[in-house]
Amino acid sequence: MEAEVKKAVKISEVKCGIKAAIPIAVGYIPIAIAFGLIAKSSGIPNYISLLMSVIVFAGASQFVAVNLLMLGASPVELVMTTFILNLRHFLMSSSVSQRIEPGTSKKMLTLLSFGVTDESFALASTRKEQYLKRHFMLGLHFTAYFAWVLGTYIGLFLAAGLPEIIQNSMGIALYAMFIGILVPAVKDCPPVLRVALLAILINTLLHFVPVLNILSSGWNIIIATVLASAAGSVLYPQEVESHG
Amino acid sequence: MDNTTLLFVVVMMAAVTYLPRMIPLVLLGEVKPPPFFKSFLRNIPFAVLGALIFPGIITSTGKPLSAMVGGLAAVILAFFRLNLIIVVFGGIGAVFLCEILF
Numbered sequence: 001m002e003a004e005v006k007k008a009v010k011i012s013e014v015k016c017g018i019k020a021a022i023p024i025a026v027g028y029i030p031i032a033i034a035f036g037l038i039a040k041s042s043g044i045p046n047y048i049s050l051l052m053s054v055i056v057f058a059g060a061s062q063f064v065a066v067n068l069l070m071l072g073a074s075p076v077e078l079v080m081t082t083f084i085l086n087l088r089h090f091l092m093s094s095s096v097s098q099r100i101e102p103g104t105s106k107k108m109l110t111l112l113s114f115g116v117t118d119e120s121f122a123l124a125s126t127r128k129e130q131y132l133k134r135h136f137m138l139g140l141h142f143t144a145y146f147a148w149v150l151g152t153y154i155g156l157f158l159a160a161g162l163p164e165i166i167q168n169s170m171g172i173a174l175y176a177m178f179i180g181i182l183v184p185a186v187k188d189c190p191p192v193l194r195v196a197l198l199a200i201l202i203n204t205l206l207h208f209v210p211v212l213n214i215l216s217s218g219w220n221i222i223i224a225t226v227l228a229s230a231a232g233s234v235l236y237p238q239e240v241e242s243h244g
Numbered sequence: 245m246d247n248t249t250l251l252f253v254v255v256m257m258a259a260v261t262y263l264p265r266m267i268p269l270v271l272l273g274e275v276k277p278p279p280f281f282k283s284f285l286r287n288i289p290f291a292v293l294g295a296l297i298f299p300g301i302i303t304s305t306g307k308p309l310s311a312m313v314g315g316l317a318a319v320i321l322a323f324f325r326l327n328l329i330i331v332v333f334g335g336i337g338a339v340f341l342c343e344i345l346f
Contacts, residue, residue: 023328048250055258065257075245075253083260088292090264095288097272106270113266118296125289164306169340171304172311175297176318176335182293183322192290199294207299217300224295229287233280 010135017139024119025147030170036155046156053152061085085218092121101131115141126185191236199228314339
């Protein structure tokens, strides 16, 4: 009897994760379609492009990889760029490690960690509950992954190219989602609002100011995140401690 | 690059993407970090969201003007705590209108 109740709870958590992932899927599918179309038009074999979405599962770095391949970059350059672009997930994964419900098995963590993306992290880490349920995370990560692979498949094998105006409009989707997550989370909490604004300021300086703008956007995001988070911990240790 | 090399490159890309995702989650779980580091980790979502949004958003639609209009629409909708789906479609709709009108 108890086992059945536990199973029902697990299923409802997975469903909750799937539901929470819908905005991510809305953002991922058009971008993945665009990735499929671009990869196809650049002459990369379809099975390799699909494999990229299946085993790499990291949007920005996949676009960059296609771009670098067209420019004739070396294998080392491709792997290094991917590493640097995705190193920010190290920070996100460290942050999630403190929020995931205690008692989660290593095996489950090994599986869940594959699905840590900017989008799933943003959604999960700003949730109100103290601990993130592992089955919620499973539903969230699986749905986002499914949308990414499905979109890539559509782009490679089904899509004939969306009208440019639709493509451009969909480009805002993930950013709108980030805004939709960030704004309510920081609205009533000035310390974290300042942390977010400081990160924006640092990232903007690193991006535009001559002399500073020598690094890739991957490094810029890492530096801005580390500096702003550290500054927040120095300036507001108490407030932030009680948050989340 | 021939297809065998390319296949190998994609596998390496997968490895260097997966390891930074996996290592902290599997190894840090049982570690009780000192308070400063704990508060640092709690700040990361807000800092990373800020850094992901700006300035990347400017080039997201092909035109800075429509991107800023879409971003502003999303901020307004998000401020009133509307459902995330509404924020996303509101942003898309605002960009679409802007691209038609200008």
